[in-house]
Amino acid sequence: MYGMLYESVQHYIQQEYGMDTWKKICQIVDCKHQSFKTHQIYPDKLMPDFAAALSACTGESFDFCMNFFGKCFVRFFSNFGYDKMIRSTGRYFCDFLQSIDNIHVQMRFTYPKMKSPSMQLTNVDDNGAVILYRSGRTGMSKYLIGQMTEVAKEFYGLDMTAYVLESQNDICGGTAGPIKLTDGPLTVIVKYRLDFDNRDYMSKRVNVIAHPSQLKMPSVDLNVFLELFPFTIVLDHDMRITLAGEKIIETWILHNPGVNPKSFIGSHILERFKCRRPKDTLIEWETILQMRTVLFEFELIRTGHNRAAYDAALNIDFDNFDEASLNEAQSMALASAQELSAENAKDDAVAGTSKSKEEIDPATGQRRHSVGLRSILLKGQMFYIKDVDSLIFLCSPLIENLDELHGIGLYLNDLNPHGLSRELVMAGWQHCSKLEIMFEKEEQRSDELEKSLELADSWKRQGDELLYSMIPRPIAEQMRKSEEHVCQSFEEVSVIFIEVLNVYDSSSNNIQDAMQAVTTLNKVFSALDEEIISPFVYKVETVGMVYMAVSGAPDVNPLHAEHACDLALRVMKKVKAHALPGVAIRVGINSGPVVAGVVGLKVPRYCLFGDTVNTASRMESSSDPWKIQLSNYTALKVQKVGYKVEARGFVKVKGKGEMETYWLLEGPE
């Protein structure tokens, strides 16, 4: 499915539910796309997966989400100026409903690989209408309701409610989980009742009075139609071709060399054509009579393989058919035509059962090339002509560009001059070449955008890592969300100070010594960093040879004293194992209340304030090498849970007087 539909989903989920929800949905769906390219095709199943993920994130039902996506699409396509197209479809909502097919068909140049649904208005009344939706995709029926509701409201000021009257193969409908959206063998058919105020349309429709001059006009001779529309065919109640425009017969012969040209007239339409749109339509008089507002597409069945056979077959005199009189080329043409038509019949038999055999080449999205000529696709509507009690398929060939025109074996002058076919081909051709340039430019731009998004993403990640190294992640995220300054008080934390000893003799002026000291210090501090296990312990800062950490902030942690002691014991062991010559460390820990906050603008730091910090620092500065000194309060806390401590006695601590302290010997068994 084209990226435009997913762009609308992404845009409005971000707008209505926020970027975090969108990111969460992408995670659930495992969607790798940072953005969607309008004209690129993505897997169909993404749409229901997004709906199921949004349903899981918001608690809304799956159907609600698909309905929401349909509304998003209508709001979004105005960005492409398509709202003008909707407004121009007609004065009334019913005019629009009858034009949806046409809208998609007209979009073929812009979305050449589009496999759009077909819609058919089967009934209109003062209170609304009944519409039949056919599609090769499952799960989109509520999406369509969202689209129609939004168009009714936005473009026609109508409050419309839609509900499903009956449906075939539609597995949507309240399913909470993702559903498989496949272009499978099934054709989804859903009949909706649309309730809205339709009195204006009905009144104007009934009161259309033919101009008096029209009443006297003679009925039109069918042959005039056939001249005006040379690809037209006329059908009787058995759906047999009773009349046909000269161009369609000529093309049929071109595509079926060696088959009696006269056999075209009188044959059943399905002997000569495959109905491409609407899919799986019953080609019977009564059914088609109900579908006069629907756009049909019929593909000419061809056994055509090359011009030589065609040229040879041209002079076969089928009226006085005498096999013996055929020359070699004509006999070959006849034989290969019969052989290919048998093959075609076999193909159709296979396609008939699987119904999924697409004539569309999945790689290019174009109709598969025949061995020689391309098949021709006729697009038009079925009209009932009362005078002759016949259906006329008023159509013209759907040709996207000059290459396709040649591929079918036609020329511009084969297309009726007054219809738009020629302009369409030329416009299509120019349009396509312009579009191709635009697509390439857009592809480049979106690749650049994709790359810059990835680059921005990696920069953001690096920035975040840098930020989280200065400020704890929860604090940084809190700061992102609100402008106000972050400052918190904690009832009880444990602060750890670790000083690295004998790394550097400050009296030495020797550069080598200084560089050696930096290397050693970096080694020790890196070893300490590896022991910081978030969120139990957080590294606050390093000042000179001193490394400061805290347990219990920013994430409150009742076991802060234990985690602080565990860190100290691990670090002691690790630095000893490094056996750096002459280097030793000493550790001090204290527990108590602190105030924590981010200070500074240039290099914002997460700092702790309070006497607890000062005392912890004193525990370290008055400790011995290779020793862990605990304040009295911390020692008693951890002793209760099995940590082995040894009383050091009373120590004279600067600014604190005599303090009873303890050595930490080891952790609990």
Ligand code: HEM
């Ligand atoms: C006016 C501009 C519109 C454009 C450019 C447009 C284009 C498209 C495109 C590109 C697709 C995807 C098909 C594919 O990728 O194979 C699509 C699908 C679809 N469109 Fe439109 N569309 C338009 C209007 C509408 C409107 C007004 C409706 C109905 C009210 C509608 C109903 C649908 C539905 C139901 C699908 C889903 C495919 C499916 O059911 O098979 N579209 N359309």
Ligand SMILES: Nc1nc2c(ncn2[C@@H]2O[C@H](COP(=O)(O)OP(=O)(O)OP(=O)(O)O)[C@@H](O)[C@H]2O)c(=O)[nH]1
């Ligand atoms: N690294 C670090 N040390 C701190 C912090 N807060 C206090 N200290 C140290 O804790 C010790 C005791 O602090 P105070 O009681 O304020 O003593 P002071 O008079 O400011 O500093 P001294 O000159 O060391 O006595 C001092 O050595 C401070 O440097 C801090 O946030 N980070």
